[in-house]
Amino acid sequence: MSADKALGSFIESAPPGELADVTKAIKSILENDNVDAKLAPAFQQYNEEQFTTTKLPGGATEVLVSKHNSLGDGRYYDVETQSSFDFDHATGKASAVQSFVLESQHEHLVKSLVKSLATHTSEHYPKSSHGVFPTADDSSLAILTVANKYSPANYWNGRWRSSYIYNPSSSSLAGSVKVDVHYYEDGNVRLLTNKEVSLSGVSERDVIRQIATAEKKYQEDLNKAFAQLSEGAFKSLRRQLPITRQKIEWEKISGYNLGRDIGGGRR
Structure with a gap:
């Protein structure tokens, strides 16, 4: 494995909320503060896979970054705010905000799902970011949610990510729910889970309800598993x-x- 790939692997495996700490450690080990250029591809992959969130200049809500809302050249868009922005993968900062008009054959469905998804996430997550974006060929829609909770003072950080692809033509919904929690007081414990979801016959008006049902069941299953740990x-x-x-x-x-x-x- 090359040095660049080895460094990138450290970035890609960084726990939630700890990317800056991992980057700082890498620079300290190498005794070199000028490695951001080498790490740039790993930063981008990490941010897009983890649905990193950022506040737009002058905005109050956080929008997410993913491959599904990428416009290329480090620029992304958000449907709810109808804006596009540059994103610095090393610093996590957004800039150069411009108005953005979505062009898709599913434009009305996208807006409807965004509204329903906002209601769902506000009811089930204390703080989260979400988005609905057409896929590259505009045949399907990507439905994303990310909920972060960081508590470094108590030595733990966690992230919930859900990602689904909905195809209106086939009425199919497929995706996964990922949970990543890191606890590191006097030890180093990390929970990584991946729950696959695959449903058929899902109508457009029923998409978010099916997502809510699947995610509620998964949360209940996790709670049961944790309760059983004490006796096992x-x-x-x-x-x-x-x-x-x-x-x-x-x-x-x-x-x-x-x-x-x-x-x-x-x-």
């Missing part, structure tokens, strides 16, 4: 008596501090 995997990970010499109350596992209470950390 968590018990097998550690001895009955940790360093503190006190038995762990497994029914209260969700309230423990991973590093301090279970591992006997310094804090």
